[in-house]
Amino acid sequence: MSTLTSTGNTPAATSTDTRRGLRLRGTTWVVWRQHRATHWTLLAAAAVCAAFCFYQRQEAITYLEGYGYPHLKDGWADGFPRALLDQTRSLLGLLPIVIGVFVGAPLLAGDLESGAAKLVSTQSISRVRWLTTKLVVTALVVVASTTVLSVAFTWWWSPVKSSNIIAPWYDSSTFDNTGPVPVALTLLTVFAGVAIGMLLRRTLLSMVVTLGFAVVVQVMWSKVRTSLGNVxxxxxxxxxxxxxxxxxxxxxxxxxxxxxxxxxxxxxxxxxxxxxxxxxxxxxxxxxxxxxxxxxxxxSQMSSMQWLGASVLLALTAGITAFIVLWGRKRLV
Known part of the structure; x- marks a missing residue:
């Protein structure tokens, strides 16, 4: 009897442990649960936009095949459905600003304004762990969503990338939405928004200031973009x-x-x-x-320019991250 009982319980216990092992725990679970609505919205929006880009890629290929794609004949650009491509890349260019304002700025400002940060400081968890967990979880969501969007848009645009009439590679709304650039730009604005929220401690004010900062970043980035290449x-x-x-x-x-x-x-x-x-x-x-x-x-220099620019943006993001952790360790509440 005891043997049967032991044998019957072992698989169930193992299965339970496995299920528990796949779930988020501790601080990670708390952080995810606190921001799950924002994170799921961002991931879902990225998935929908990526599906749209994949569909439009197929539509573009169908059109281009009528002109001998990949060796296109003259006149192919006259009837190419460029309106959706132009509108999409313009909207994607706003994402670093939008995500920085609505994801980055409220991340700490909301807790500081509501008093949740003081509650955290009374628990056994350290401030550094709480901060780093928030930053890591948010960074993973941002990287995942922007990477998906970058890959999807790049795939849609790639059949016409040799054209200087339709979405030229050096145009800001093309260069900044392909390769590693959208990931790096978005991370910079998000983490800058987190730092601004930590300093100002007011959600709405932090969002407004982050908006201004993100616009300045876009303007400055547009001025240095061409300097990344070898003329x-x-x-x-x-x-x-x-x-x-x-x-x-x-x-x-x-x-x-x-x-x-x-x-x-x-x-x-x-x-x-x-x-x-x-x-x-x-x-x-x-x-x-x-x-x-x-x-x-x-x-031919596009890829190297993008990676060089992304490395500069990521270095700035790393500096902001270090500031957040060092400041928050002693002065967060």
Whole structure:
């Protein structure tokens, strides 16, 4: 009898232990339960958006196959359904701001404003553990959702990435929504929002300040984006008339164009702009213009530029994270 009882209970006990082992426990469970509505909303929205991108990818491929994809014929871009692609990449470009405001800013500000942080400080758990658990759980959710969105949008955009007419790679709403950039940008705004909320201790005020900070980050990022690449310069000595423009790689991002003179100097291409062709030719002759000098970034540098930029953004995020932990360890409540 005792043998049968022991044998019958062992699998049940093992099964129970297994189920318990798969569940969140302790501080992680508390943090997840506290923010589960926000986290599930973010994950669900990412899944829906990714499914939409996958569907639109198939629609785009169906259209492009009518023009011989992957070797596209002339005129394929005229009827390409670009409106949805443009609208989607514009909306995705707002995600770092939206997530930073609605996920990052309230993360600690809400607890500090409601007094929940004081309650935590009276428990056996340390402040550092409580802080790091909140940051890690939130970071995992943000990374998972933004990675899914980045992969999905990149897959949708990839068939037309060689075009400089439809969603060129150097456009901010394309560059910032593919590769590691959206993940790094979102993490930066989220953790900055957490730090702002920790300092201001008011949820609404923290959200407003985080909004301003996120907008400033976007503006500054747009100014340094092109500096992440190695500028390529090509010059010609065939004049500046028809057919003299240098051959550039497809979808090259032209940063600057100048006239090249015989002594090797550069002058602005608008220097000889005139209403009459005769006046223009006289100006070109006067300055001894012999060709063009073009500075550009090729699409082949896109990946390296993105990873370099992402590493800078992640380094800033790491610094903010260290500040949150160090400040919160002694001054959180």
């Amino acid at each position: 390529v310069t090509v010059t010609t000595h065939n004049g500046v008339g028809d057919g003299a423009w240098p051959r550039l790689p497809e979808n090259a991002n032209v940063l600057d164009q100048s006239y090249l003179t015989a002594p090797g100097d550069l002058i602005g291409w608008g220097t000889c702009a005139s209403d009459t062709e005769k006046a223009t030719e006289a100006c070109l002759a006067k300055h001894q213009v012999v060709g063009w000098s073009i500075d550009y970034l090729p699409i």
